[in-house]
Amino acid sequence: MENVYDFKVSAPNGELIPLRDYEGKPMLIVNTASKCGLTPQFKGLQELHERYQEQGLAVLGFPCDQFNNQEFENINETTEFCQLNYGVSFPIFAKIDVNGEQADPLFVYLKDQKKGVLSKNIKWNFTKFLVDQQGNVIERYAPTTEPSAIAKDIEKIL
Template sequence: MSIYDFTVKDVQGNDIPLDIYKGKVVLIVNTATKCGFTPQYKDLQDLYLKYKDLGFEILDFPCNQFGSQAPGTNEELADFCEMKYKTTFKTFAKIDVNGQNADPLYKYLKENSKGLLGNAIKWNFTKFLIDKKGNVVDRFAPMTNPFKISSEIETLMAKKI
């Protein structure tokens, strides 16, 4: 099993199969627009621009589970990121990452990153690095600046599938 076995909803509620990202290095992040870590959107966007033409994607999943820091509709959240931080990577529909209603993708990510910061997501901007085969390679805490992941991204991009 890999992330390619999952289908998620985009901002408009359309089904998006994650197998469209086959062969790419992916960073999956649960985000919020009213969080102390929200300025990381700028660094995420800069990281995306640096590597997108080399086969890198960022998948943004807003989550309102931590202090209700992602209020608003899916469209409002996406618009905020695009206007304030000029994001061009894909923002998906708001999801739960923990608990009974956790999105199946996040259940998979947590289950396959045991030993990498524990099982539950502790806060917004937890990051999962995915290899070209759709496997979880590493998990990063919210306070990890996206650029600190650069060398791992480069290593994964250099590997053959």
């Protein structure tokens, strides 16, 4: 795989979506959770989406239940929760694993491109990866990094 555009991801209905559909657009790819102390970051992610979508930014959410079972069992509950509580209008994909044997290939790739401080494993919900218009992973942000703190990096690549 050369870049993120070579991957396909699953929509909540199971349809495979090629990330090539986002070619030429910067992306902020985030592993999310609906029942986590960091869940209010959905508000900041939605604000980034609204602020920069016309300039091409695509915010992509990937629910993950690997960290203390903080995601709904049913993906429809997840998407409804995000929309009702945070007004999320950016794409939320099917629930995935981000670590271990069953880790989604996209997240294996993202982690290989930008390792964390101590290892490449994702430590918690709301780890964020910023990808430029050529599909290169340019930055990885810790779960506690507020979405608003990423705005300046997004502006650099727009």
